[in-house]
Amino acid sequence: MAIQTCQRCGAQTAKLYECDYCQKKVCENCLKSSKRKKVGKRYICKSCWSDLEKRKAYKSEN
Numbered sequence: 001m002a003i004q005t006c007q008r009c010g011a012q013t014a015k016l017y018e019c020d021y022c023q024k025k026v027c028e029n030c031l032k033s034s035k036r037k038k039v040g041k042r043y044i045c046k047s048c049w050s051d052l053e054k055r056k057a058y059k060s061e062n
């Protein structure tokens with residue numbers, strides 16, 4: 001697997017998660033939380049977690 005760069009902190013990692021709220025691909029350190037959705041998983045990064053509107057949306061969505 002190719003090494004990729006986190007779009008939030010610039011860290012080099014083999015595994016990135018796409019935040020569902022800002023569409024950035026972030027590393028595990030920048031990922032705040034994840035949960036299951038109908039297809040795959042929903043991810044939220046730490047930047048979006050600190051945004052109350054996005055955090056509320058994350059918490060209320062299934």
Ligand SMILES: [Zn+2]
Pocket residue numbers: 019020021022023024044045046047048
């Ligand atoms: Zn985000």
